Amino acid sequence: MIRFLANLCFAGSFLAFAIGTLGLFRLPDPYTRLHAVGMGDTMGVGLAGLGLLLVSPTWALRIKLLTVFVLFWTINPTMTHLVAKAGLIHGVRPAEGTKVIKGEG
Amino acid sequence: MLWLLIGLMILILFVLLRAIIGPTVIDRLLSINAISTKVSVIILLMAFIRDDYGFIDVAFVFVLCGFVGGLWILRVMTPGDWQLRLPGLGGFEGEGEEAASND
Numbered sequence: 312m313i314r315f316l317a318n319l320c321f322a323g324s325f326l327a328f329a330i331g332t333l334g335l336f337r338l339p340d341p342y343t344r345l346h347a348v349g350m351g352d353t354m355g356v357g358l359a360g361l362g363l364l365l366v367s368p369t370w371a372l373r374i375k376l377l378t379v380f381v382l383f384w385t386i387n388p389t390m391t392h393l394v395a396k397a398g399l400i401h402g403v404r405p406a407e408g409t410k411v412i413k414g415e416g
Numbered sequence: 417m418l419w420l421l422i423g424l425m426i427l428i429l430f431v432l433l434r435a436i437i438g439p440t441v442i443d444r445l446l447s448i449n450a451i452s453t454k455v456s457v458i459i460l461l462m463a464f465i466r467d468d469y470g471f472i473d474v475a476f477v478f479v480l481c482g483f484v485g486g487l488w489i490l491r492v493m494t495p496g497d498w499q500l501r502l503p504g505l506g507g508f509e510g511e512g513e514e515a516a517s518n519d
Binding site for chain 1: 419420427431434441443446447449453454460464472473476479480487493494
């Protein structure tokens, strides 16, 4: 039963990774590709982590895995944000028809 | 569990294809980031397949090294300070009224 649930989580994880990679080829713009890959990778890592938590034998391993996944969920959105900001500073253009929403700064 | 590992390897090939044909530098950075994430998940799966749980620490260090390497590439790519000023975006200009309403 536990193995079945873990395999279900792994299937969802592979689906999320595959949808992120599909978006990498279908979307028109580096920023939209960044969005697709950030979403897909975060969801895929979360589901794979849930499956690995289900099949891990001891509690010490579960605590170590949780540390790794908290690190993932902190680093992955930070890296996505920084890459998008560096692209704007570097001068990569968005797709045609993109509107700039001006912030307070 | 082994099939997820093989599927992630095939996905890494596709992401590498985007890194090769990517028109801008952002695509290549994004591909490096995605490949690093997928390789970390592969290392974790390998720890559970081979029952050798020391690989979890290897994955931990791999995530940290990927983050620091990406930050270094970003810092080299964009010299100067990191203040984002919208009207002077280096060639990209908005609809026009945003630049006019800037105070």
